[in-house]
Amino acid sequence: MTRSAYKAAIYTVNESWPVPQPNCSEVKCNWFSYSSLGMCASIRNVTDQLNITTIWTHPSSDDPSVNITVYNVTLPKNLGYLRWKDADDSIQLNMTTPRKDPYGIVTDQGSPLENRWTSLGDWNNTDILHATVAQSFFIYSNTNPDRSRRFRAIEILYHFCVYSYESEFINGTSTTKTLSSTVQIDQMNFPGYKYGQNYTSFQMKDADGNAAFNVTVTYAHSLLALSLGFSGAYTLGDFTGGSGVYGENLGRKFFNDMSRSSSDADVDEKTWRNVQKLTSNVADGMTALDLHDSSMRNGDDHEMVNGTAYKEETFVRVRWEWLSFLVVQIALTIIFLAAVMIQTAILDMDIVKSSNTAELFALQGQGMERVPTLNRENSLGERFQYKGIKTRVHGASEGRLIRDPGFGWKLHID
Structure with missing residues (x-):
């Protein structure tokens, strides 16, 4: 989690750490209101508690006529300080983390979580301090020549909290909404249950008041080094070391x-x-790691988050009016075909399928009679016989044999 915090610290102020999105193998999935343990950052303005003292004053080495005064800007109980010279025209910042001794991490491991931190901020929720794993103070300056109005201080707490989410996946796109973040401790366990150590652990509730998350010293102590990475002095324009x-x-x-x-x-x-x-961003980076850890979602007894998956199905909708029209059309077609068949049977007509009327009377093939040659190209002559439908032709009708090159002779009746 500390590495995730350092990675998130590289982001600019215009970037934000994305919330991990769920995956879904179907066309649509919903996850309604689930909870996960995460990290939150709370800040307070503690400028009113700054104390400004003069360390020394002496002439400048560059210009002896100008006196340089060095100030020490501190917070109560040695929680933070900024060493500043009035000759400096730069904006300065010092990020400090209070330690009881040089080996703060070692001694902190033996301290109960509930009384580890000394805070100057006005927190409406006392559980925030109990759930805190890292504390920092930012003391910085502006360019106001009036020293009483030049310095500012901010207290920062990184602490455990419980987030409530709602996720949705539609057509390859997933969205996750953060519904709320809650800092509510159900009970403090002292001594801790793990290994019989004299450490504190606690259970946290979600937004619905359900105690679902147990935080032990394993998590809390692994984040104590977080403050070390975010401590130090910085001066706008010049790096002071x-x-x-x-x-x-x-x-x-x-x-x-x-x-x-x-x-x-x-x-x-x-x-x-x-x-x-x-x-x-730093808190969101650590929370993103928590979301990937299944044991931190919905408590130890509910590692997986249940949702609803929707499969894609194709439906054909038939309108009754169109179906009725189709039935009537088919019925009329059947009646028409039946009428044709009945009339054909009554008239004793032979039916040749897929044939034109003129071709039914055409002369094709060889017959027993000799028919004279009809043009010069065919000097041998051919034998023809009538094929097709036998019928009678009215006496007033006239017939002409017309040769179609490549298709033989055809009879046209006028």
């Missing part, structure tokens, strides 16, 4: 879209917006 690669990256993005000429109000608005986006 002391920060790691992630601290410097966050510092650059923290002051995104600002300059030394930015007004106090502009700095306040943009830094607050930027820190919200940055911390949300």
Whole structure:
């Protein structure tokens, strides 16, 4: 999860970590209101608790007529500080994580989660501190010459929470909506049940009040190193040292879209917006890993999320009016054919299928009688006999034999 947080920290303030989308082998799938354990980021403005003290004042080495004063900007209980010189015209930032001693991670492992953190923020939900795994303070400055109005401080908490989602997959496109995020601890377990250690674990409820997620020290302690990657000093325009690669990256993005000429109000608005986006990305990166871990969805007893799949089926709709018309058409066709057959039988007519009337009376083949040659090309003459339907021709009718090259002779009756 810590690696996911570092990866998310590389994102710019204009990017957001996508929510993992479900897969569906059918044309449509729905997953209604399911829950998953995740990480949330909560921030508070603690500027009113800053304390500004003068460390020393002495003439500048460049210009002895100018005195340089070094200030120390701190939070109560040594929770954070910023060392600043009034000769600096740059905007500065220090990201600090409070430690009780240099080996904070080791000693924190023996501390109950419920009293591990010292917070300055006004949190409406006390369960947030119990579910917190990392704490940071951002102390930064603007360019106001009045030192009483120059410095700001923000407290950041990364803590466990329970998200409620609703997912849908239609025609190859999936969408997931985040319905809510809840921080509600059902009960604190002390000592922890795992390995008989004197550690605290707790159960979290979802939005419906169901206790479904048990958080143990295995998860909490694995994230203690998270704060180390996001600590350090950063100065806009000049790198002052002391920060790691992630601290410097966050510092650059923290002051995104600002300059030394930015007004106090502009700095306040943009830094607050930027820190919200940055911390949300870090939390979303860890949450995305949680969603891929089946044991963190709907609790340990309900690893899989049930949904509804819709298969594609083809239906043919028949309108009764068109079906009735088709039945009438078929019935009339049958009646017509029956009438033709009856009339043909009454008239004693021979029927030749697929033949034209003129061809029924044509002379084809060889017969017993000798018929004189009808043109010069055929000097041998041919024998013909009548084939086809035997019938009588009215005496007033006239017939003509016409030769069709390649098809023989045909009889035309006028």
